[in-house]
Amino acid sequence: MADARVLVLNAGSSTIKAAVLELGTGGSCNRLWQDQHPWTMPDASDGNPELNAAVHQCLASWLPAVLAPWRGSLTLVAHRVVHGGEGFSRACRIDAEVRRGIAAVSALAPLHNSVALAVIDWLETWLLPWQPDLSQWACFDTAFHSTLPPEQHTYALPAAWRQQGLRRYGFHGLNHQHVAETVNQLLGEEGQDPSQLLGLRLISAHLGAGCSLCAISQGRSVATTMGLTPLEGLVMGSRSGSVDPGLLLHLLQRQGLGPAELDHALNHQSGLLGLSELSSDMRQLRQAGAAGHPGSQLAIAVFTARLLEGIGAMAAVLRGVDVIALSGGIGQNDEQLAHDLHQQLQWLGRFRLLQIPADEEGQIARQCLQQIHSS
Numbered sequence: 001m002a003d004a005r006v007l008v009l010n011a012g013s014s015t016i017k018a019a020v021l022e023l024g025t026g027g028s029c030n031r032l033w034q035d036q037h038p039w040t041m042p043d044a045s046d047g048n049p050e051l052n053a054a055v056h057q058c059l060a061s062w063l064p065a066v067l068a069p070w071r072g073s074l075t076l077v078a079h080r081v082v083h084g085g086e087g088f089s090r091a092c093r094i095d096a097e098v099r100r101g102i103a104a105v106s107a108l109a110p111l112h113n114s115v116a117l118a119v120i121d122w123l124e125t126w127l128l129p130w131q132p133d134l135s136q137w138a139c140f141d142t143a144f145h146s147t148l149p150p151e152q153h154t155y156a157l158p159a160a161w162r163q164q165g166l167r168r169y170g171f172h173g174l175n176h177q178h179v180a181e182t183v184n185q186l187l188g189e190e191g192q193d194p195s196q197l198l199g200l201r202l203i204s205a206h207l208g209a210g211c212s213l214c215a216i217s218q219g220r221s222v223a224t225t226m227g228l229t230p231l232e233g234l235v236m237g238s239r240s241g242s243v244d245p246g247l248l249l250h251l252l253q254r255q256g257l258g259p260a261e262l263d264h265a266l267n268h269q270s271g272l273l274g275l276s277e278l279s280s281d282m283r284q285l286r287q288a289g290a291a292g293h294p295g296s297q298l299a300i301a302v303f304t305a306r307l308l309e310g311i312g313a314m315a316a317v318l319r320g321v322d323v324i325a326l327s328g329g330i331g332q333n334d335e336q337l338a339h340d341l342h343q344q345l346q347w348l349g350r351f352r353l354l355q356i357p358a359d360e361e362g363q364i365a366r367q368c369l370q371q372i373h374s375s
Helices: 047-062 063-070 094-105 113-126 143-147 172-190 194-198 245-253 259-268 271-276 282-290 294-318 336-346 360-374
Strands: 002-012 014-021 028-036 076-081 135-140 201-207 211-217 219-225 323-327 351-354
Touching: 002 113, 002 360, 014 047, 014 063, 014 194, 014 360, 028 063, 028 360, 047 063, 047 113, 076 113, 076 201, 076 282, 076 360, 094 113, 113 135, 135 282, 135 360, 143 172, 143 219, 172 201, 172 211, 172 219, 172 323, 172 360, 211 294, 219 294, 271 282, 271 294, 282 294, 294 336, 336 351
Parallel strands: 002 076, 076 135, 201 323, 323 351
Antiparallel strands: 002 014, 014 028, 201 211, 211 219
């Protein structure tokens, strides 16, 4: 295939991101255009007409005009889908069966999968009539973690629960894979022995609104901090990360909190926002903390403590660390965090600390084209 133009859609709970990328046969990737558009998610469950209508309205008011220069010249459309369950371990062309599979696990990522399906439906209606041979593809954030060994993806739960697919899936896999490939490329360009790169012990830290760690060995995910849903693990922007399940039972049984209230509090009122009572944005917390704001100082301290604990756990799985790579909005931009981690992790011995810009869109486009070439 000659140079390919790929439209990438990344649908989230508050914004929909889009980009047009041109990929060359030599591996070059030129970002022709990118943008994101805010939208407000209604209180709707999967498949609810209100959700679909809100997504379609957002897209119709924005995309047709900005995509006009490339309509008719696209090679394919690629979508980020957060949860692929056990059924999707690689990029795949979207058909009726794939749609059903994405819908079947939407309850595990309710802020993302249902939105992605609504975006796919709208593209089918608006774009494909102009270019009938254009295919839509899905890439899954969980796919990179399909290599997790049983001891890492299994929860210590009753067998009847585990047989329902209740296990650790992990997320941010698209960016963790991008980080792994980028680290190998950077070290290779520095002249490092390829045989040493194969044995590289890498901890990838995706730190942004959502946060997760991934232990990577032989280029494969062998441990990660997120679980069945994107709520487990590190402290995040407005998500709690891991808490004692007994605490949640206490809120449900003793304080009468309903499941919907608990879900909203853990996903939208916790994390950096809940700790600081000010903001979920680390940049604002750094400024406020430096000015003496106690909530911001507490939020940064708890965030850093949980991150250090997580890195220690990933290092134990890898039996040492060669590279720690920080990515995501916080990871790639917060120099104070990078400095603090480097100082507080000296007990690990010699390791490289890198800051790598996230590139989920480029990774998505490359994965889809690779799958086309291999099929």
